[in-house]
Amino acid sequence: MKHLLSAADLTREQAVRLLDVAEQMAATQQREIKKLPALRGRTVVNLFFEDSTRTRLSFETAAKRLSADVITFSAKGSSVSKGESLKDTALTLQAMGADAVVIRHASSGAPHRLAEKGWTSGAVLNAGDGTHEHPTQALLDTFTLRKHLVGGGQLGAAAGADLAGRRVVVVGDVLHSRVARSNVHLLHTLGARVTLVAPPTLLPLGVETWPCEVSYDLDAALGEAPDALMALRVQLERMNAAYFPSAREYSRRYGVTAERMAALTALTPHAQLLHPGPMNRGLEITAEAADGPRSRVVEQVTNGVAVRMAALYLLLAGEEE
Amino acid sequence: MDTTLITGARPLGGEAADLLLRDGAIAEVGPAGSLSAPEGARVVRASGLIALPGLVDLHTHLREPGREDAETVETGTRAAALGGFTAVHAMANTAPVADTAGVVEQVWRLGQQAGWCDVRPVGAVTIGLAGERLAELGAMADSAAGVRVFSDDGKCVFDAVLLRRALEYVKAFDGVVAQHAQEPRLTEGAQMNESALSGVLGLRGWPAVAEEAIIARDVLLAGHVGSRLHVCHVSTAGSVEIVRWAKARGVDVTAEVTPHHLLLTDELVRGYDPVYKVNPPLRSNDDVRALREGVADGTIDIVATDHAPHPVEDKDCEWSAAAMGMTGLETALSVVLAALVEPGHLDWAGVARVMSQTPARIGRVTGQGGALAVGEAAHVVLIDPAARWTVDPAAMATKGRNSPFAGRELPGRVVATFYGGHPTVLDGALATPRALPASDREGASWSK
Numbered sequence: 156m157k158h159l160l161s162a163a164d165l166t167r168e169q170a171v172r173l174l175d176v177a178e179q180m181a182a183t184q185q186r187e188i189k190k191l192p193a194l195r196g197r198t199v200v201n202l203f204f205e206d207s208t209r210t211r212l213s214f215e216t217a218a219k220r221l222s223a224d225v226i227t228f229s230a231k232g233s234s235v236s237k238g239e240s241l242k243d244t245a246l247t248l249q250a251m252g253a254d255a256v257v258i259r260h261a262s263s264g265a266p267h268r269l270a271e272k273g274w275t276s277g278a279v280l281n282a283g284d285g286t287h288e289h290p291t292q293a294l295l296d297t298f299t300l301r302k303h304l305v306g307g308g309q310l311g312a313a314a315g316a317d318l319a320g321r322r323v324v325v326v327g328d329v330l331h332s333r334v335a336r337s338n339v340h341l342l343h344t345l346g347a348r349v350t351l352v353a354p355p356t357l358l359p360l361g362v363e364t365w366p367c368e369v370s371y372d373l374d375a376a377l378g379e380a381p382d383a384l385m386a387l388r389v390q391l392e393r394m395n396a397a398y399f400p401s402a403r404e405y406s407r408r409y410g411v412t413a414e415r416m417a418a419l420t421a422l423t424p425h426a427q428l429l430h431p432g433p434m435n436r437g438l439e440i441t442a443e444a445a446d447g448p449r450s451r452v453v454e455q456v457t458n459g460v461a462v463r464m465a466a467l468y469l470l471l472a473g474e475e476e
Numbered sequence: 477m478d479t480t481l482i483t484g485a486r487p488l489g490g491e492a493a494d495l496l497l498r499d500g501a502i503a504e505v506g507p508a509g510s511l512s513a514p515e516g517a518r519v520v521r522a523s524g525l526i527a528l529p530g531l532v533d534l535h536t537h538l539r540e541p542g543r544e545d546a547e548t549v550e551t552g553t554r555a556a557a558l559g560g561f562t563a564v565h566a567m568a569n570t571a572p573v574a575d576t577a578g579v580v581e582q583v584w585r586l587g588q589q590a591g592w593c594d595v596r597p598v599g600a601v602t603i604g605l606a607g608e609r610l611a612e613l614g615a616m617a618d619s620a621a622g623v624r625v626f627s628d629d630g631k632c633v634f635d636a637v638l639l640r641r642a643l644e645y646v647k648a649f650d651g652v653v654a655q656h657a658q659e660p661r662l663t664e665g666a667q668m669n670e671s672a673l674s675g676v677l678g679l680r681g682w683p684a685v686a687e688e689a690i691i692a693r694d695v696l697l698a699g700h701v702g703s704r705l706h707v708c709h710v711s712t713a714g715s716v717e718i719v720r721w722a723k724a725r726g727v728d729v730t731a732e733v734t735p736h737h738l739l740l741t742d743e744l745v746r747g748y749d750p751v752y753k754v755n756p757p758l759r760s761n762d763d764v765r766a767l768r769e770g771v772a773d774g775t776i777d778i779v780a781t782d783h784a785p786h787p788v789e790d791k792d793c794e795w796s797a798a799a800m801g802m803t804g805l806e807t808a809l810s811v812v813l814a815a816l817v818e819p820g821h822l823d824w825a826g827v828a829r830v831m832s833q834t835p836a837r838i839g840r841v842t843g844q845g846g847a848l849a850v851g852e853a854a855h856v857v858l859i860d861p862a863a864r865w866t867v868d869p870a871a872m873a874t875k876g877r878n879s880p881f882a883g884r885e886l887p888g889r890v891v892a893t894f895y896g897g898h899p900t901v902l903d904g905a906l907a908t909p910r911a912l913p914a915s916d917r918e919g920a921s922w923s924k
């Protein structure tokens with residue numbers, strides 16, 4: 156694996172290996188001294204053309220815990236915001252000797268361009284591109300699901316396993332969600348069955364060709380007793396573009412509420428609730444549900460660091476084993 | 477004046493013949509071997525080559541004035557000559573927009589001075605392409621440029637009342653409105669053909685219906701007011717059906733397709749290489765098939781390049797930041813051979829019809845798109861049908877390096893282009909531009 160551009164590119168073996176290594180990384184993070192020497196002397200550049208504090212911090216933390224040197228370029232207040240092109244920025248980083256470039260960009264496919272045009276010789280990690288993919292988010296989601304659904308919440312207990320036969324409902328703005336795309340690919344590759352739930356306006360054309368099922372009815376999808384429910388962020392601006400009539404109507408039909416969580420756990424007591432964050436409490440998820448007993452939202456953040464450590468480690472030091 | 481004897485060429489792919497070009501006209505035509513070269517005449521041995529009337533492009537972006545970094549009239553018309561063209565229509569979306577007699581005359585004069593082919597400026601339909609108020613269409617028609625084609629290309633004339641008025645108004649001077657059919661609201665921020673693939677790639681879709689809805693409205697309007705309508709770059713199977721239906725009803729509509737829409741599909745977008753970003757976008761295989769059939773049965777009247785050069789920096793970037801458009805002048809003929817002639821949709825006479833005669837007729841270009849017969853203007857292109865070549869954008873005369881055919885092997889090569897009897901291309905390479913006719917020299921210097 157030279158780059159991590161898309162969850163769709165991962166084979167089952169690669170995905171399971173990433174999750175296994177991430178569990179090993181997570182185990183080291185429970186020690187008092189969290190820092191590992193694995194990437195000492197290597198340089199990881201975080202290139203954030205789009206603001207995302209949580210993803211940037213997660214990658215920074217992951218790289219630092221592996222002892223890499225970390226350089227962060229953020230859109231705000233840098234040449235990036237003054238119209239410097241992706242190409243020039245990448246060439247600059249190349250000149251600085253970046254071993255890995257973590258890129259977040261509003262344009263779908265930007266990481267692919269970076270990897271394919273030879274603007275950088277380092278490994279390229281997609282930290283979210285437009286409405287295309289966000290592979291490390293899908294990895295941390297599947298990490299969380301595997302740990303709890305297969306490993307009984309114990310690190311290492313699910314090593315080597317996939318998510319065969321597990322059922323996951325993903326509800327929200329699928330149309331604009333890179334998280335949904337990456338999760339559909341990765342969950343499918345790992346053997347899980349995915350049902351996407353959204354109003355028809357927030358589903359892309361051709362979604363019936365994706366490796367998943369599609370429903371417009373959240374309650375019906377939850378009535379099938381899935382093992383997990385993942386809520387996607389819904390931006391309020393979508394309302395102005397007539398994707399749905401009002402926030403109230405959206406929450407009523409598609410919001411994750413305490414009542415819906417109760418209905419779900421009545422069928423599947425072990426059900427997991429995920430949200431990639433940041434949450435719009437009161438729109439796609441209520442505070443009660445987000446903070447409730449089935450919610451893994453806070454743990455997802457912790458797991459994100461472990462998964463990103465694994466990705467950086469396998470891309471930069473993987474072959475040396 | 478130049479005198480050239482072309483020996484043994486096959487006019488429109490027919491029996492080999494000799495053609496004598498003298499004083500800007502076709503002076504004599506006879507069976508191969510029947511004509512002898514007058515004293516001092518240039519002799520071009522053309523056995524095995526096809527002779528067609530010089531090609532006429534109804535849709536070219538020459539970028540001047542305003543974007544001379546992308547193309548100039550000089551470089552664009554050099555590319556045209558190399559592609560076998562003896563006339564191009566320069567689109568109006570320049571800076572300033574070609575929406576006044578002054579701008580269209582400037583572009584026309586630049587074409588005259590360049591001397592590589594006729595440059596027929598297209599006038600904007602609305603001031604500044606803003607879609608709000610009619611530009612002075614009559615002034616542009618009456619200017620030295622003699623504008624007959626009006627288009628807001630790049631933008632759709634969306635206001636139905638404004639379009640109706642434009643369709644009616646240009647009847648006074650036998651003009652035609654060339655519509656860029658794109659429903660603006662349905663295509664806000666659109667990046668590629670809306671399909672299952674756009675959903676997977678996370679690129680905002682440009683649905684076929686956004687083109688078809690406008691064409692449907694426009695053919696009904698044109699029929700209602702009894703005007704000519706030309707539809708630019710038709711790209712979908714549904715559009716072909718609508719135009720076919722309109723023609724059957726007797727609407728005076730003509731339609732064009734670009735070479736790239738005849739050969740390429742949206743599958744190419746998969747790698748996010750912006751060289752494949754174009755408006756309207758590359759469509760599906762079914763659309764390509766329907767477009768080819770549309771040309772074969774005459775529903776689509778012409779092939780027009782939509783030659784759209786861009787500087788490297790506008791394409792060497794991420795997809796959404798990249799400019800839309802592809803170069804086309806130097807590959808058009810070869811792509812037509814690959815997409816239409818080799819599969820049997822068109823013969824050579826058909827190529828002459830869709831790339832020379834009909835575009836000249838739609839644009840009311842006098843002296844172009846004629847038959848290869850005595851007395852016609854000597855606009856002639858010689859093509860080697862057996863040649864194959866690999867497209868290399870760096871070797872092209874256009875400033876644009878954004879050819880979607882780069883690296884592809886294509887059939888057929890332009891060997892020579894005669895523009896008013898003067899060879900602008902010989903042995904496949906640029907020769908010299910035609911000197912400005914003496915009668916125009918004064919006007920040209922006056923314009924400075």
Ligand SMILES: [Zn+2]
Binds near residue numbers: 629708
């Ligand atoms: Zn156009």
